[in-house]
Amino acid sequence: MLSNADLAALVAFRHALHRQPEVSGEEMATAAAVRAFTADTGPDAVIEGLGGHGLALVYHGAAPGPTVLIRSELDALPIEEIGDLPHRSQITGKGHLCGHDGHSTILCGVARLLGRARPARGRVVLMFQPAEETGAGAAAVLADPRFSDLVPDYAFSLHNLPGLPLGRAAIAAGPANCASVGMRLRFLGRTSHAAEPHKGVTPGPALGRLIPALLALGQGGDLGPAFRLVTLTHLRMGEPAFGITPGEAELWATLRTMTDAGMADLRARAVALVEAEAAAEGLGLEITWHDDFAACTNDPEATALMRAALEGAGVPLISAEPMRASEDFGRFGTVAKAAMFWLGSGEDHPALHYPDYDFSDDLIAIGTRAFDRVIRDLLG
Incomplete structure (x- = not known):
């Protein structure tokens, strides 16, 4: 479990990412910041420049077993942020207005837990993916020859979703994104x-x-x-x-x-x-x-595993509907049993891609807990 000190460090890191957004294809400094922040978790392998500026951290269990990939996104949007947040974007015309800074911070939280306790078997790949907003990033990662050594058995991801109650999750098998x-x-x-x-x-x-x-x-x-x-x-x-x-x-x-x-x-x-x-x-x-x-479709087995992990992590579940919006995580479903869930940012929270949007820091602990649980359920 993350400590209060962990959460304080993670929130500060998320705010630092938020101040320096990089759009699709330009995420070099963001990837470097993640690499530096997670260095003390001691990953067994680090693959940089994956599919562009992607970063993969690999943590091995003690015994053979399946590979579980958890994916976040590195890129921001070419939208001017408005508002007076102390961590507001410092880059004109660019902003983390979809929450990818928060998603990557959640994976950094998972890295901290893996650094303290490896899974009993198999391995975990934390995939910080570039260029999600253009739909090019996942395809580029899969096409990178080095990804052949990382191909997972299961892949999971989340996206925060304004309009859903804060801290509640939604997931269903079948179509998830258009x-x-x-x-x-x-x-x-x-x-x-x-x-x-x-x-x-x-x-x-x-x-x-x-x-x-x-x-x-x-x-x-x-x-x-x-x-x-x-x-x-x-x-x-x-x-x-x-x-x-x-x-x-x-x-x-x-x-x-x-x-x-x-x-x-x-x-x-x-x-x-x-x-x-x-x-x-x-x-x-x-x-x-x-x-x-590509369309994003949740695999039935992966969905059941993620749903059980959310329940086990004490995350309240609500009904899920497919989204008109697109999400390039679907391409990971061509190589693994994959599932994505939505994590509510609040019913009155500014919508994704709005100039006054900001990721809710309350979701860092929840998302970390959910991913850690699905890893432990699968790998022990």
């Missing part, structure tokens, strides 16, 4: 004088038809297997001038589904629709994909 991907479209035509639009090739008519057609592909609804949502996020056409018929445009949309199979189908339908409209107007077309998140 798959999503950003679709960036660039249409290339020919600019002309506004008095002679017939001499140009403009994307305007294609966009006029395409926007409602794309939105009709995914109109949201209940979060069942057939859930699909297309959200228009950015649109630009030509220059802001009255004398020019635009010859170029960009449209950005986010595609969202409950399953990976549903995403493959929605992508194909969207591409076919866009290609047909571009061809009808004689436009060149470029399609690129961004922020690619």
Whole structure:
């Protein structure tokens, strides 16, 4: 169990991380801070620069057994923090407004407990993952050749969730987070004088038809297997001038589904629709994909283990529903039995990604206790 001194040190560390946020792909100093803070826990192996700036700490048990991976995220968001917290972000335009500083602090708490008492068997991998916010981090970690020596049997993670009562957890087997991907479209035509639009090739008519057609592909609804949502996020056409018929445009949309199979189908339908409209107007077309998140699905066995650990750790449980938001922890489910749970930040707490959000320090002890319990339940 963490002592009061441990908790004071962990809270101070979390505040230090919060003051110096680094966005996806830039987490070098954050990883170094975690490495330094956990050095006295004596990990048996340390793998740095994993999948970018990822950091893995490995703790061996005395006897052979399964590998349990616990994952947190290192990255912050490109959002300006507001408010007057004493530990407010000191980096303009960047802030830990999703709680990844708190999640990583929880893993540092687990590291302290592992440093004092190794599991009886198997090994624990504490995975501080980069670039979760872009959906690139988990895939990069899995693709790193060094991860082949760390492949777990079980993987667990948590995310704090404003709107849920403080300190209560929610977990359920099956779909947990939607798959999503950003679709960036660039249409290339020919600019002309506004008095002679017939001499140009403009994307305007294609966009006029395409926007409602794309939105009709995914109109949201209940979060069942057939859930699909297309959200228009950015649109630009030509220059802001009255004398020019635009010859170029960009449209950005986010595609969202409950399953990976549903995403493959929605992508194909969207591409076919866009290609047909571009061809009808004689436009060149470029399609690129961004922020690619796989669906996050909780394995039944891993979910049961995590639920039992939460109960054993005295964490009250409430019913869980799938989330529209995406989470790249789902990719760990391709190599392990994986489960993620939500940990309530308070019903009136500012929402994730809001400029006045801050992680609740009350969750550090709760999250540490829950992860330590699932490790001891599995590995002794």
